[in-house]
Amino acid sequence: MKxxxxxxxxxxxxxxxxxxxxxxxxxxNEKLPSIRNLAKKLGVNNVxxxxxxxxxxxxxxxxxxxxSGVYVNNLNIRKNFLEEEIIMENFQYGRLExxxxxxxxxxxxxxxxxxxxxxxxCINYVIDRDQEKIFAYEDPKGYIELRNTISKHLxxxxxxxxxxxxxxxxxxxxxxxxxxxxxxxxxxxxxxENPSYSGAITxxxxxxxxxxxxxxxxDGIDLDILNNILIKEKISYLYLMTNFxxxxxxxxxxxxxxxILALAKKYNFYIIEDDSSSDLYYKxxxxxxxxxxxxxxxxxxxxxxRIFMPGLRLGFLIAPKDKLKYISFTKYHTDISTPGLIQRAxxxxxxxxxWEIHTxxxxxxxxxxxxxxxxxxxKIDHLELFxxxxxxxxxxxxxxxxxxxxxxxxxxxxxxxxxxxxIFKLNEKSEGWVRLCFADVEIEEIKxxxxxxxxxxxxLHKL
Amino acid sequence: MKxxxxxxxxxxxxxxxxxxxxxxxxxxNEKLPSIRNLAKKLGVNNVxxxxxxxxxxxxxxxxxxxxSGVYVNNLNIRKNFLEEEIIMENFQYGRLExxxxxxxxxxxxxxxxxxxxxxxxCINYVIDRDQEKIFAYEDPKGYIELRNTISKHLxxxxxxxxxxxxxxxxxxxxxxxxxxxxxxxxxxxxxxENPSYSGAITxxxxxxxxxxxxxxxxDGIDLDILNNILIKEKISYLYLMTNFxxxxxxxxxxxxxxxILALAKKYNFYIIEDDSSSDLYYKxxxxxxxxxxxxxxxxxxxxxxRIFMPGLRLGFLIAPKDKLKYISFTKYHTDISTPGLIQRAxxxxxxxxxWEIHTxxxxxxxxxxxxxxxxxxxKIDHLELFxxxxxxxxxxxxxxxxxxxxxxxxxxxxxxxxxxxxIFKLNEKSEGWVRLCFADVEIEEIKxxxxxxxxxxxxLHKL
Numbered sequence: 001m002k003x004x005x006x007x008x009x010x011x012x013x014x015x016x017x018x019x020x021x022x023x024x025x026x027x028x029n030e031k032l033p034s035i036r037n038l039a040k041k042l043g044v045n046n047v048x049x050x051x052x053x054x055x056x057x058x059x060x061x062x063x064x065x066x067x068s069g070v071y072v073n074n075l076n077i078r079k080n081f082l083e084e085e086i087i088m089e090n091f092q093y094g095r096l097e098x099x100x101x102x103x104x105x106x107x108x109x110x111x112x113x114x115x116x117x118x119x120x121x122c123i124n125y126v127i128d129r130d131q132e133k134i135f136a137y138e139d140p141k142g143y144i145e146l147r148n149t150i151s152k153h154l155x156x157x158x159x160x161x162x163x164x165x166x167x168x169x170x171x172x173x174x175x176x177x178x179x180x181x182x183x184x185x186x187x188x189x190x191x192x193e194n195p196s197y198s199g200a201i202t203x204x205x206x207x208x209x210x211x212x213x214x215x216x217x218x219d220g221i222d223l224d225i226l227n228n229i230l231i232k233e234k235i236s237y238l239y240l241m242t243n244f245x246x247x248x249x250x251x252x253x254x255x256x257x258x259x260i261l262a263l264a265k266k267y268n269f270y271i272i273e274d275d276s277s278s279d280l281y282y283k284x285x286x287x288x289x290x291x292x293x294x295x296x297x298x299x300x301x302x303x304x305x306r307i308f309m310p311g312l313r314l315g316f317l318i319a320p321k322d323k324l325k326y327i328s329f330t331k332y333h334t335d336i337s338t339p340g341l342i343q344r345a346x347x348x349x350x351x352x353x354x355w356e357i358h359t360x361x362x363x364x365x366x367x368x369x370x371x372x373x374x375x376x377x378x379k380i381d382h383l384e385l386f387x388x389x390x391x392x393x394x395x396x397x398x399x400x401x402x403x404x405x406x407x408x409x410x411x412x413x414x415x416x417x418x419x420x421x422x423i424f425k426l427n428e429k430s431e432g433w434v435r436l437c438f439a440d441v442e443i444e445e446i447k448x449x450x451x452x453x454x455x456x457x458x459x460l461h462k463l
Numbered sequence: 464m465k466x467x468x469x470x471x472x473x474x475x476x477x478x479x480x481x482x483x484x485x486x487x488x489x490x491x492n493e494k495l496p497s498i499r500n501l502a503k504k505l506g507v508n509n510v511x512x513x514x515x516x517x518x519x520x521x522x523x524x525x526x527x528x529x530x531s532g533v534y535v536n537n538l539n540i541r542k543n544f545l546e547e548e549i550i551m552e553n554f555q556y557g558r559l560e561x562x563x564x565x566x567x568x569x570x571x572x573x574x575x576x577x578x579x580x581x582x583x584x585c586i587n588y589v590i591d592r593d594q595e596k597i598f599a600y601e602d603p604k605g606y607i608e609l610r611n612t613i614s615k616h617l618x619x620x621x622x623x624x625x626x627x628x629x630x631x632x633x634x635x636x637x638x639x640x641x642x643x644x645x646x647x648x649x650x651x652x653x654x655x656e657n658p659s660y661s662g663a664i665t666x667x668x669x670x671x672x673x674x675x676x677x678x679x680x681x682d683g684i685d686l687d688i689l690n691n692i693l694i695k696e697k698i699s700y701l702y703l704m705t706n707f708x709x710x711x712x713x714x715x716x717x718x719x720x721x722x723i724l725a726l727a728k729k730y731n732f733y734i735i736e737d738d739s740s741s742d743l744y745y746k747x748x749x750x751x752x753x754x755x756x757x758x759x760x761x762x763x764x765x766x767x768x769r770i771f772m773p774g775l776r777l778g779f780l781i782a783p784k785d786k787l788k789y790i791s792f793t794k795y796h797t798d799i800s801t802p803g804l805i806q807r808a809x810x811x812x813x814x815x816x817x818w819e820i821h822t823x824x825x826x827x828x829x830x831x832x833x834x835x836x837x838x839x840x841x842k843i844d845h846l847e848l849f850x851x852x853x854x855x856x857x858x859x860x861x862x863x864x865x866x867x868x869x870x871x872x873x874x875x876x877x878x879x880x881x882x883x884x885x886i887f888k889l890n891e892k893s894e895g896w897v898r899l900c901f902a903d904v905e906i907e908e909i910k911x912x913x914x915x916x917x918x919x920x921x922x923l924h925k926l
Contacts (some may be wrong), residue, residue, distance in 0.1 A: 007693075007694060007730070008694075008695070009696075011696070011697055014697065015697045015731075022648055058664070061650075066529070067884075078676060098800075108600055110597025111594070111596070111598070111599055112595070114591065114595050114598050114599075116594055116595060116597070116598065119598070120587070122586070122592050123590075124583070127579065127586075131574070131579055132574025132575070132579060133574070133578065134579075134774065135774040135775060136574055136772070136773060136774045137571055137773050137774055138774055170633070170798040170802075171798055171799055173795075173796065173797070173798055174797060174798040174801050177796065177798070178795050180670070185485055187515060187524070188527075199796060202796055203796050206644070206796070225891070230470075231470060231471075232470075232471070232474070234470075234477065234478045234481070267470070268478075309598035309599070310598075310599060310600050310799075311597065311598040311599045311600055311601055311800075311802060311803040311804065312598060312802055312804070313798055313799065313802050332636075333636065333638050333662060333665055333669070334636070334637060334641065334797070335633040335636055335637040335640070335667050335776055335798070336634055336636050336773075336776065337776070338772075338776070339774060339775055339776050339802060339805060340774040340803070341774065341805070342805075353761050402677075404691055453816070
């Protein structure tokens, strides 16, 4: 131990212990040495250690139990870094960046589907139209004409919301970050689906929430379990992907959507509805929870990453008035505003027939891919689909007597990428589940890739 | 009080009290009613209240003092919303949006200085060059070629840093937000300058930091005060704007820069250097703290908002390796990445002679404006400049026997906007200080505007 003569001794010892707590060198609720023992070990007075422990307690790093001792508090809300680092290393920020030729892991749309030329025209049009306004600060809430256009589009989805309750965001992940920072208080309980989107899980946890997961059934989360939790505990938020969920591809039945809304009213919690895939329906356009939300219990997040182009980082959020003002304030303190250039060019695109043409084209492409993949997957033994998606980009697949990690590695040897299910789990490692995504693979690749997967499964199953 | 029969009584009461704590209906450390009194008031058993208080304690909303009672904890790290709302209402997210013709409040560069046509060319060039890559997800750390180009530029500023230690950010405010979320732990002590940038103050406070301010002198913060604090307390971060500070316009002397770096080493804290104005020197190019940082104690934030175009939301951050990995991870969980379109177009601009031409032009413009304004300000009685800036966009002005609010309102009647000093203060209301910024006013407006200010000051002084 290095002590210097400048700071009071008790503060130097305080700093050492605090650092160790922050760096997870203690476990939660671990007992610290007794005052006498630590004083002896460091060769200082008991009084010094008393002062050290008092300061640690005041700053909430430890708590005292009468007659028992001093224990490490569970307050280090960023302590889950270590665990996350491991995921980060393997999956480069949640995205699988490995050397694979056929990539069922990537959920970013294939660049071939981007309307590059048309969007370039929009960019040039709005620069000529708006000149320096394009590059000046934009309204933190978002470019007003974009909010107007979104408001009009939402009417066709039975969501009636004036532009002032719409907040433009730099993608769905930012929506989750803004909600976490502005609405979720330390210790608030947030329910998520099991499995769910890892970016949301991490955000809520790091924001200090207590995250609870509820298993997904084929038509939504298990409502019996939800009911039991609500009776016993105060829940603040429910984070759901109601249509073509990531990673399972399932959608909530209308009945379940209405039941959840009724529970939100009864138990006074809010639902964060993350709707990034509902434009990608194969047959029938689904409706959101938000469109049925008569009691203002839904905070709605929509991203344009899947249906348009992810690199634009664009989406919007709808929240009840009293919540939105905090969210907008937090948006300002997060990055001031989303770039005007991107908002204005996108508004021009969205407010033209181009939008309908583009989304229709994408739906046809994904439906075709779904059909090809589904028909091949059905024929692979020792694989079981959790559900048959009616839209979106995913299959959630159960492996019989094979771990997802084994299949992941086996497929990778043949340059085929998949995502192990553990990425989508809060707690338990999800043995035997994988997500297959067909966003970034063409029909011929799907055929080749699933053939390789079939062989890999068969080989592993024989082991 | 509305109780329903579904949840246990103790939980319903818990929820009520928790809500009141969150909404600041209690003050910090306020004593809650005794168990007996509250039970009597609500007509429930004592046991129920015991359970309520136990749960509140477990969730850290309250703490108990033996033999004394139950007190409200200081854990609601978002409690300063109310206070902030007032500022937000008056100053629309920190920017003054009032009906003024001559705007000394706005620190955004005038749109006339934007190189719109040239930048449009860059956009078209990179779209044609990179095609779909422009609109796909960008590396969360930032477009590699932009980091390369920045790294090369930094060499001329005596900052030697490889691209891998550079993180692209969506403006300085995002840099502050990322640092807060990834590095500042609950209860960490952060020192700021007095006066300082309100967006940083709010961010640190909302992140749970204990913010301490130290008065600024003409060559940096008061080092005697800093020394005294460091001897007594553990400080985690120091947030400084070392060149052409906002709002005072002062720069740290080289001597003081070196002293602060030595203190950072001795007391093991980090310096967050926010460098958004140093390109705007009138005569001599200043050097950053980062350029002298031999011990990796400086986290450096640079924004391109003032020197280029703020609506692009672009900047970068340099941090020591072990810190940067957390920051990059947090960037991913904040908004995945900064839009590739903007990064690539800007890289093309920055990596051409256009950059030098543009920045030189801006420096000439601002220097001229400074000279005109300075010569007029000198002649206004009852006004005193805190310092004579050597670069940047601001004057920090002391009013003699006039409150800043009075001058603010008086000037506004004549459609001249200024910023009251209280915006830049952590605690005390800053009577008699105002910031005058000449980013968004042309020479003729400066002349007219300062004439009106002179008249306003004279009138108020006679009252």
